[in-house]
Amino acid sequence: GENVEQHPSTLSVQEGDSAVIKCTYSDSASNYFPWYKQELGKRPQLIIDIRSNVGEKKDQRIAVTLNKTAKHFSLHITETQPEDSAVYFCAASRGNQGGKLIFGQGTELSVKP
């Protein structure tokens, strides 16, 4: 069935370092890949997304790369700050109507001052 694997489950970095979270999806028809940040007790917040016709997208300190052949996509956060500490979820969907999101298991990122 459809599945998204996310690694690592926990990640601890020093402030200013980079953080990388990786996801692999199983459904080759997936064409939309969002990333959400969820702080404790809060809603998942969309931070960046990418579609299958693009290999890389960047928004300030956040970037996402997609390798469709390998069915692999990654989130890169540079110059991490303590406020980046949260749980990050990757997801994949076929997009368009009925595009249910299949989520990874989440990565708990801790940025130490």
Add this chain to the structure above:
Amino acid sequence: ETGVTQSPTHLIKTRGQQVTLRCSSQSGHNTVSWYQQALGQGPQFIFQYYREEENGRGNFPPRFSGLQFPNYSSELNVNALELDDSALYLCASSLGGLNTDTQYFGPGTRLTVL
């Protein structure tokens, strides 16, 4: 913050009872999706409503049912509650069209089943 709202914020029920959760979509969005998020896990897709019709369903039993109204707000109903139904229930709204499927989440309803 997104324009997606949910009510109630918290709810405590006992096994066997029924519950109704509500979601108001962001202005202009005609698609609402519901997810169940157990503690420490990623959200799991329950179902999606597009223009008042169910438009996809995840691996949840029939006691999970839903509704979407003409103003695109939505309800999630769960009958015969079980202990494992305890979770955060999230709804997400989207525009529902080609390349307009970005989903924006509400704050969730925390359901506890005793």
